[in-house]
Amino acid sequence: MKWTDLVFNEVRNHCNAHGSRTFTLEDFIKDKLPVFTAAKPENNNPEAKVRQQLQFLRDQGKISFLDNSGNYTLREIYLLDDELEETKTIDLSKEEPEKREYLLETYVRRVKWAKMAVDRLGDRCLCQGCENTFYRPDNSRYIEVHHIIPLFEGGEDAIWNLAVLCAHHHKKAHYSDTKSKQEMQAYLQAEVDRRIKLKMFA
Ligand SMILES: [Zn+2]
Ligand SMILES: [Zn+2]
Incomplete structure (x- = not known):
């Protein structure tokens, strides 16, 4: 699976597990880093990669950055x-x-x-x-x-x-x-x- 799709899937999983579209980068990384490491063992800096992918998802309008303290929200209109x-x-x-x-x-x-x-x-x-x-x-x-x-x-x-x-x-x-x-x-x-x-x- 492509990195962007992988990260977006995990954003949705994370939001579903927490019952909220709004999440922090810190919680997301803590929760999902093992998933990314397992899916892409060849990458030696998955955290940087994830940050970059979140940026892409923002450019695509799928998530927004809410503030400078790492709060994000899922924008795609779908139900949890x-x-x-x-x-x-x-x-x-x-x-x-x-x-x-x-x-x-x-x-x-x-x-x-x-x-x-x-x-x-x-x-x-x-x-x-x-x-x-x-x-x-x-x-x-x-x-x-x-x-x-x-x-x-x-x-x-x-x-x-x-x-x-x-x-x-x-x-x-x-x-x-x-x-x-x-x-x-x-x-x-x-x-x-x-x-x-x-x-x-x-
Ligand atoms: Zn009233
Ligand atoms: Zn209302």
Whole structure:
């Protein structure tokens, strides 16, 4: 197999195993270096080769570099294995990107990015003063997890891009007029940022 295909396959495997499209170079190398060494024993600097291939994948638009500290995100629009499992009663492939993403977020609960958002941000709608919820049969509060920058616009499954919203405000975030959408996006970005910082210094 060609290096680029090999690395891209392993990026997808890594994201699937971690239930998130966003990953760090460090974790990826730690996890996958043995795979590359076994597949390409003739190469004596696989780590450099992997970095170079990630650069190619970025040039092809398949992944993005998020920052200088080695965070990457898988850009190709496809569902992670756990997401497929949780959404198998609905066919997301036929939906427009915006609708597909909204449905994905509404159905997926056990995948890591969704759990991470609730663990870190709680189970109450982030909109100011909002008390909307209902209780599920298991007594937990109903909440939906939302990507502030949508995945189809290059958003990430990382904590700084995730919000928790009630069903009403989640629908508003996707389907309201452009101005309301932009205001909500800016508000959520600031609110999530504030909460992450609060936790960091707590
Ligand atoms: Zn959403
Ligand atoms: Zn709400």
